[in-house]
Amino acid sequence: MPRMTMIEAIRDAHAVKMAEDDSVVVFGEDVGYFGGVFRCTAGLQEKFGRNRCFDAPINESGIVGTAIGMAAFGLRPVVEMQFADYVYPAYDQIVSEAARLRYRSAGDFTCPLVVRMPTGGGIFGGQTHSQSPEALFTHVSGLKTVVPSNPYDAKGLLIAAIEDNDPVIFLEPKRLYNGPFDGDHDKPVTPWSKHPLGEVPEGRHVVPLGKAIVRREGAELTVLAYGTMVHVAEAAAALVGVDAEIVDLRTLVPLDIELIATSVKKTGRCLVVHEATLTSGFGAELVAVVADACFYHLEAPIVRVAGWDTPYPHAQEWDYFPGQARVGGAMKRVMEG
Amino acid sequence: MSGRLSLHVPEPEVRPGGAPDFSGVRIAKAGSVRRPPVDVEPADIRDMAYSIVRVLNRAGEAVGEWAGSLSDEDLLAGLKTMMRVRGFDRRMLMAQRQGKTSFYMQCLGEEAIACAFRKALEPGDMNFPTYRQQGLLIADDYPLVDMMCQIYSNRRDPLKGRQLPIMYSSKAHGFFSISGNLATQFVQGVGWAMASAIKGGDRIAAAWIGDGSTAESDFHSGMVFASTYKAPVVLNIVNNQWAISTFQGIAKGGSGTFAARGLGFGIPSLRVDGNDYLAVHAAAKWAVERARQNRGPTLIEWVTYRAAAHSTSDDPSAYRPKEESDAWPLGDPVKRLKNHLILKDVWSEERHVQAEAEIDAEILAAQKEAESHGTLHTGPKPSVRDMFEDVYEVMPPHLRRQRQEAGV
Numbered sequence: 001m002p003r004m005t006m007i008e009a010i011r012d013a014h015a016v017k018m019a020e021d022d023s024v025v026v027f028g029e030d031v032g033y034f035g036g037v038f039r040c041t042a043g044l045q046e047k048f049g050r051n052r053c054f055d056a057p058i059n060e061s062g063i064v065g066t067a068i069g070m071a072a073f074g075l076r077p078v079v080e081m082q083f084a085d086y087v088y089p090a091y092d093q094i095v096s097e098a099a100r101l102r103y104r105s106a107g108d109f110t111c112p113l114v115v116r117m118p119t120g121g122g123i124f125g126g127q128t129h130s131q132s133p134e135a136l137f138t139h140v141s142g143l144k145t146v147v148p149s150n151p152y153d154a155k156g157l158l159i160a161a162i163e164d165n166d167p168v169i170f171l172e173p174k175r176l177y178n179g180p181f182d183g184d185h186d187k188p189v190t191p192w193s194k195h196p197l198g199e200v201p202e203g204r205h206v207v208p209l210g211k212a213i214v215r216r217e218g219a220e221l222t223v224l225a226y227g228t229m230v231h232v233a234e235a236a237a238a239l240v241g242v243d244a245e246i247v248d249l250r251t252l253v254p255l256d257i258e259l260i261a262t263s264v265k266k267t268g269r270c271l272v273v274h275e276a277t278l279t280s281g282f283g284a285e286l287v288a289v290v291a292d293a294c295f296y297h298l299e300a301p302i303v304r305v306a307g308w309d310t311p312y313p314h315a316q317e318w319d320y321f322p323g324q325a326r327v328g329g330a331m332k333r334v335m336e337g
Numbered sequence: 338m339s340g341r342l343s344l345h346v347p348e349p350e351v352r353p354g355g356a357p358d359f360s361g362v363r364i365a366k367a368g369s370v371r372r373p374p375v376d377v378e379p380a381d382i383r384d385m386a387y388s389i390v391r392v393l394n395r396a397g398e399a400v401g402e403w404a405g406s407l408s409d410e411d412l413l414a415g416l417k418t419m420m421r422v423r424g425f426d427r428r429m430l431m432a433q434r435q436g437k438t439s440f441y442m443q444c445l446g447e448e449a450i451a452c453a454f455r456k457a458l459e460p461g462d463m464n465f466p467t468y469r470q471q472g473l474l475i476a477d478d479y480p481l482v483d484m485m486c487q488i489y490s491n492r493r494d495p496l497k498g499r500q501l502p503i504m505y506s507s508k509a510h511g512f513f514s515i516s517g518n519l520a521t522q523f524v525q526g527v528g529w530a531m532a533s534a535i536k537g538g539d540r541i542a543a544a545w546i547g548d549g550s551t552a553e554s555d556f557h558s559g560m561v562f563a564s565t566y567k568a569p570v571v572l573n574i575v576n577n578q579w580a581i582s583t584f585q586g587i588a589k590g591g592s593g594t595f596a597a598r599g600l601g602f603g604i605p606s607l608r609v610d611g612n613d614y615l616a617v618h619a620a621a622k623w624a625v626e627r628a629r630q631n632r633g634p635t636l637i638e639w640v641t642y643r644a645a646a647h648s649t650s651d652d653p654s655a656y657r658p659k660e661e662s663d664a665w666p667l668g669d670p671v672k673r674l675k676n677h678l679i680l681k682d683v684w685s686e687e688r689h690v691q692a693e694a695e696i697d698a699e700i701l702a703a704q705k706e707a708e709s710h711g712t713l714h715t716g717p718k719p720s721v722r723d724m725f726e727d728v729y730e731v732m733p734p735h736l737r738r739q740r741q742e743a744g745v
Contacts, residue, residue, distance in 0.1 A: 025535060051535050057565060062524055062558030069465070069528025069542070072513065075535065089554070096518045097525065103727045105506035105514035106496045110730070141728050165730045210733065254733035 001199040005192045006177045009151035009200050010040045010116075013158035014078065016204055018048050024162060025070065026053040028063055028080030028116075037082055038118055038177060060090035064115060068098050071111045071167075078162055081117035084171060085128045090115070091136070098167040099142030113167045114158070119147070120228055120275050121312055121321055122175035122185070130312040132227075132276035137169040138253045138285065144168045144209055145252040149176060149230040150197035153250055156207025164209060173227035181228055182235035183323040212256035214263065218245035221269040221334055224260060224286050226250065229273040229322065236327035242335060244271075252282055260286070261293040268299040269334045273327055278306035300337030305330045347586035353654060357664035364666055367394035367610075368401025372619070375627045379605040386596035386606040389640060392615035397676035403619040407456075409683045415456065415476075415614050416674045416684070417692060419448040422472045423671060424696045425481060426645075428704055429488055433502075433649045437712040438488050440502045444469045446644030446662065447577055449614040449670035452476045454543065454573070457621035458511065461540045465513045465526030467547055468503055469575065477510045481703040490718060491711030497726070498719035520546055520553035523572070527563045530570035530628070541569040541628040549580020551595055552588040560636075564602035567633035571624040572604070574636070575611065577643035582656040599636035611639030612667040614674045640667065721745045 004012060017024045026041055032055035035042025044053040056063045060081055067077035081087045087094075094115065101111045121130035137145045146161055146168060148154040154172065161168035175181045179189035180197070192198030215230055220242055223233045226249040237244035245263050249256065264270045270290050272283040283304045290302055305322045313320050350358050370390045373382050392404045399405070407415070426443040433441040444451070451472025458464075464473050474484065486493040488502040496506060506514035513529075516522055526544025533540045546556055551574055563570055574595045578585050585595075592598060599606030605627070609620040617639065624635035642665040646653050678684035711717040725732065725740040732740075 025532075057561050059558050059561055061555055062562050065521065065524030065555060065558055066528030066531055066562050069525035069530070070532035070535075072525065073463075073529045073532035073536075075532045092518060093521060093524075093555075097516060097521050101514060102730070104496065104500050104504070104516075105508075106499065107727050108495075108506045108508050109514050144729075254735060257734065 001201055003193045003198045004151045004155070004200045005198070006148070006151045006154045006172070007038060007040055009155040010158055010172065011042060011044070012200065013155040013162070014041060014044055015047065017159060017162045018044065018052060020204065021076065022052070023075045024052070024078060025075050026078045027056045029056055029058055029082045031055065031080050036080060038174065040116070041080065060086055061093050064090035064093040064098065067113050068093060068101065068111055071113045072101070072109045076112045076162060078114040078116065081115060083129050084117040084119040084133050085131045087115070087117055087133065094137070094143070094167070094169070095140050099140050102166065103142060110165055111167050112165045114161045114170050115167070116170045116172060118174035119171040120173040120175055121317060122181060122228065124314065124317055126314040127311045132274065132307070134171055134252055135276060135280060135282045138282050142166070143253065145171070146209060146250065147171045147173065147226040147252060148250065149173065149227050149248050150180065150195070151192050151200050152197045153207050155200050156205045157209065157250060159204060160206050160209050163206070168209070171227070175228050176231070180231045183232035183321065183327070184235065185318055207250070209251045210254040210256060211251065212247055212249045212259045214259070215246040215248045216244065218243040218267065220244060220267055221271060221331060222247060222263040222267045223271045223273060224249060225273045226252065227275070229275060232322065232324060232327055233273055236324040236331060239324050240328040240331050242331045244331060255289065257289055257293060260289065264290050264294040265297045268297055270294070270298070270302045271330055271334050272302065272304045273322060274306050275322060276307055277309045278304060279309050281306050300334050303330050303334050349584035349586065349657070351658055351661070353656065353658055355658055357658050357661040359664060359666050362666060365389045365391060367391040368404070370401070370403070372402035372623070375623060375630060376632060377605070379603050382605055383600055386600055386608055387594055389608045389610055390616050390620055391610040391613055392619060393613045393673050393677055397673070397680040399615055399677060403616060406619040406622055407615065409678070409681065411456065412614070412674065412678060413683060415452060416671070416678060417696065418452045418472070418476045419614070419671050419674065420692060420696050421700070422448045422452060422475050424693070424700045425471070425475065425484070428700050429485070430649065432488070432704070436714055437708070438490070438502050439713055440649055441488065442468050442503050442648045443645045444471060446669060447575065447611065447641045448472055449617050449674070450575055450611045450639045450641060453614045453617035454621045457618055457625045458543065461511070463511050463513060463526070463529055463540070463542050465522040465529065465542065465544045466515060467519070467522070467545045467550070467575070468515055469547070470545055471503065471505070474505060474507065474510055474512055479507060479510045479512070481700060482707050485704060485707030486710055489707060489712045491707070491713070492717040492719060493710040494719055497723040519550040520555040524555045524559040524562060527559045527568050527570050530568035531562070531566050534566070534569055534631070539629060541571070541625060543571045543573060545573045545575065547580060548574060548576040548578070548585045548595055549583060549588045551598060560599065560602045560604065563634040564604055569628040569631060570634045571621065571628055572599070572634055572636045574638045575641060576638050577641045579643050579647070579653070579657065581647045581651060594638060596636060596638035604634050604636045606636040606638070608638045608640060610667055611641035612670040612673060614670060615677070642667065
């Protein structure tokens with residue numbers, strides 16, 4: 001199997017679908033000739049032509065708005081927001097339009113659309129290149145929200161998203177583009193070429209939406225995480241010596257409640273981790289789901305580790321980012337609780 | 338503070354109690370504006386964004402280069418379509434007053450725009466309308482009963498009770514699902530047109546927006562994308578002077594006309610008498626032909642007047658003189674076309690009265706049938722089960738659980 005970075009895996013998912021289905025079109029800011037600021041669409045214009053992959057004006061609501069019209073026509077647009085932090089002008093188009101088109105027209109019009117965006121921190125991007133806005137989308141009925149944590153899943157989930165007949169928000173943790181960053185910012189990142197999940201099947205490879213996966217089996221504690229925090233949690237568990245079961249959610253909506261409940265019922269303890277701010281974050285939903293499904297199996301209160309409820313800072317990035325020390329400390333608290 | 342600055346907040350010339358005054362509205366004489374070839378350079382018709390294309394003169398004659406796009410037969414059909422729209426509005430307004438539904442919006446005074454525009458399109462073309470283009474559906478012979486069932490949110494509502502009255506959707510009739518959020522559809526229409534161009538077909542789109550909503554960023558987004566990609570789309574601004582209680586000057590600012598918004602984008606921009614069925618059709622045909630020949634977008638400002646309230650939740654006497662509608666210098670679209678056809682000796686007052694009665698009977702029969710399927714408050718309504726369908730193509734587990742919890 002070829003080895004790929006997450007960028008290459010995402011690029012490959014585009015290329016596979018564009019070759020297979022000429023209704024797949026790709027556009028966004030800098031994605032055409034240049035291939036995207038993170039290079040996720042590099043080579044697509046050259047390969048498929050300017051009608052299939054092209055640059056868009058700097059206008060996020062226009063990008064999503066035109067994509068909705070294209071989807072209504074019968075195309076399958078895949079659009080890129082250059083950073084998740086820039087998606088807000090498009091929020092109305094996503095929430096009031098894309099998410100509701102099937103419902104409000106009783107299936108007369110549908111919106112097979114993927115909105116991709118690099119998310120999360122760890123690159124000294126300050127408040128406008130580091131946010132994790134997933135909860136703004138998971139709260140919206142009609143949307144599916146996906147966050148891959150590795151190249152294998154990134155390709156498989158993106159292909160599943162493109163094939164889905166409903167709008168999918170596809171958040172790509174940018175700190176994972178080149179390697180499985182585990183929160184230890186002082187050491188060089190292991191490249192994906194040295195990680196088993198950097199092996200990505202060629203051709204059409206699908207990871208179904210709505211299915212979580214156990215990354216590491218454990219007996220003492222269930223960690224619910226997604227994106228970069230999957231790797232931070234694995235490292236933190238090793239650091240503090242807890243036999244944690246790490247669940248990589250992969251898709252936030254629809255959520256794999258069954259897998260979550262099975263794991264928490266087994267371990268009796270649960271830690272929820274995300275980079276996004278704490279209050280009304282997706283972790284709150286996870287805690288509620290676990291309390292509902294597993295309350296009588298719990299041996300300790302469920303604990304959340306998340307970004308502080310401040311804007312994402314620049315100089316204080318590593319004091320903000322939930323790293324191994326905070327996650328490991330929380331694991332110990334859950335074990336003592 | 339003692340500085341020189343003060344904020345300019347535009348005000349309409351007249352408020353309730355004052356005498357309506359449209360003396361400042363400059364209106365070109367019917368027939369006086371040229372009809373350029375469709376391959377004209379946009380730069381050569383910049384003046385047209387400040388003038389106004391008109392065909393019917395005060396005497397009811399069709400004059401000038403834009404005349405002659407329709408036969409007498411077409412015009413008679415157009416008159417009847419506008420009368421049907423007006424009759425439909427009157428009945429549904431009454432139904433709302435009688436408590437049979439929650440809400441209604443008329444297009445009184447603006448009928449010519451949607452009705453004549455629809456006739457310039459081909460099957461397969463797609464409109465992205467606002468809530469005041471019911472004429473597009475009626476002119477395309479969409480069943481009145483289906484429209485009423487949607488308004489009543491009853492058991493036979495094609496949209497299963499999910500949408501506010503009048504927010505129709507019909508792909509088969511080239512009518513995109515209406516959103517209550519203004520201007521969102523304008524840029525979507527451009528995207529649909531881009532898709533048609535990507536696929537290399539012949540179908541074109543028409544995007545619609547009101548004067549007030551041109552202030553939304555999605556209007557500008559639509560203009561940028563249409564201009565950049567030369568999308569095969571007709572960009573329609575219906576300037577009916579009023580955005581609920583806000584006069585058009587608040588959205589327009591110092592730009593002179595709404596059509597002039599197109600000039601900076603290099604989009605050919607026309608200003609047209611929206612109460613003149615013949616002018617609407619001729620200008621629409623010109624713009625549609627440009628789009629279909631892959632010459633790109635055209636912006637059209639349809640100048641009209643919202644003769645009725647914004648909606649059943651609005652009372653215009655609170656913000657504009659009651660007599661303003663009658664003083665509107667472009668007149669009433671139904672009367673103008675009627676007078677033209679009488680002048681041509683293909684119509685008469687008697688036949689008009691007779692047609693009104695026939696149309697009213699048709700609408701009444703449709704209403705009776707629609708009400709046999711229920712009204713909003715008396716039911717029967719769409720099932721509660723329907724509330725959970727179509728959120729996604731396949732219902733995910735969490736929604737299935739919630740549906741069970743709701744007991745359906």
